Amino acid sequence: MRKSTVLLAAALLCACCGKNNKTDEATALLQQLRNTAKSGFLFGHHDDPVYGHTWYLDTNRSDVKEICGDMPALLSFDLGRIEFACGNENGFAAADTNLDKVPFDRMRREIIKHYENGGVITLSWHAANPITGGGSWDIGDSSVQTILRGGSNHEKFVQWLDNIAAFVNSIKTGKDVKVPIIFRPYHENSGHWFWWGAMHCTAEQYKELWAMTYERMQQKGATQLLYAYSPQDITDTGNYLERYPGDNIIDILGCDQYMFTDREEYIEKVNADLSAITELGETHNKVIAFTETGYEGIPDSAWWTGTLLPLIEKYPISYLVVWRNACDRPEHYYAPFNSQISVPDFLKFYTHPRTLFLNDIKNISTK
Ligand code: BMA
Numbered sequence: 001m002r003k004s005t006v007l008l009a010a011a012l013l014c015a016c017c018g019k020n021n022k023t024d025e026a027t028a029l030l031q032q033l034r035n036t037a038k039s040g041f042l043f044g045h046h047d048d049p050v051y052g053h054t055w056y057l058d059t060n061r062s063d064v065k066e067i068c069g070d071m072p073a074l075l076s077f078d079l080g081r082i083e084f085a086c087g088n089e090n091g092f093a094a095a096d097t098n099l100d101k102v103p104f105d106r107m108r109r110e111i112i113k114h115y116e117n118g119g120v121i122t123l124s125w126h127a128a129n130p131i132t133g134g135g136s137w138d139i140g141d142s143s144v145q146t147i148l149r150g151g152s153n154h155e156k157f158v159q160w161l162d163n164i165a166a167f168v169n170s171i172k173t174g175k176d177v178k179v180p181i182i183f184r185p186y187h188e189n190s191g192h193w194f195w196w197g198a199m200h201c202t203a204e205q206y207k208e209l210w211a212m213t214y215e216r217m218q219q220k221g222a223t224q225l226l227y228a229y230s231p232q233d234i235t236d237t238g239n240y241l242e243r244y245p246g247d248n249i250i251d252i253l254g255c256d257q258y259m260f261t262d263r264e265e266y267i268e269k270v271n272a273d274l275s276a277i278t279e280l281g282e283t284h285n286k287v288i289a290f291t292e293t294g295y296e297g298i299p300d301s302a303w304w305t306g307t308l309l310p311l312i313e314k315y316p317i318s319y320l321v322v323w324r325n326a327c328d329r330p331e332h333y334y335a336p337f338n339s340q341i342s343v344p345d346f347l348k349f350y351t352h353p354r355t356l357f358l359n360d361i362k363n364i365s366t367k
Contacts, residue, residue: 040354044074080126118362165220210245230254254291294334
């Protein structure tokens, strides 16, 4: 073992039990993300291989690949509704689908395939409301309180976490290696639109939710996970840290920010977000990432190299994720597809040396 590896391993020992809390593959992924930021950032797309602007569950398809001949380096999927799936150690019924109708079975296969091809995976979780069983957007001021230890929905919520652990633990390669995954639950918590948002729980309750989640994953042996924290609309580093779950849990400092109609506002907000996480990444020795962004419908044909690239290239982010191309909502897409007006500009973005797609990373991957 080289000296640097020994130091890295020591830094990853669990604060509560003293055991190494990451698999070798998760440790390697974290190092890969650190190295990535020196040369560029991984391009990520949510649900990329499972549906696109005009198709659903075809195999070997990707709106991004159909434009540039290459897959995103990073694939993002969502666990929403895994709460109600029949999770067990042997996997999930093919009929179990997430909130956007992606079968968990298919998600697992795509994750394994992408990892074996040298790609990186992240999972978000639009968790159901634990009181009503409605969606993440079904807000209520006491939801978080009821799932913490001693709360009326604690047991139920722990079962939901166990479903997640069972699912991620079932995502293994042919060589029986658990695929390392960046887990990003309870996102955009600075806003009010999700039941875990800042208006609906105290900072202490929010942090306790994270600690409980982390500990349960550890107990269930889901040590292949890295953890990303991703609030939205950060004003400064102090504001970012108010609900930060802590350096012992979080591996990746992220932020979410979308462009709506006002370009100047987007630029201002992204600069505030990325400046804050750049500074915190240095002081806390963490990887940073732009965990969700995009411009719905991409109505600006030069958005990729005219707005996004110049805005982010000065920050050492390891990756960015643009959101999904919904097949059942024609206006809801964030990556271009054949004939979309921003395709020529996306191709310029694709060939830029700092944007990393699957072919760019598969040969330098640590696997
Ligand atoms: C939102 C929208 C929803 C979707 C959810 C989870 O931003 O795309 O339609 O259900 O993300 O993917």
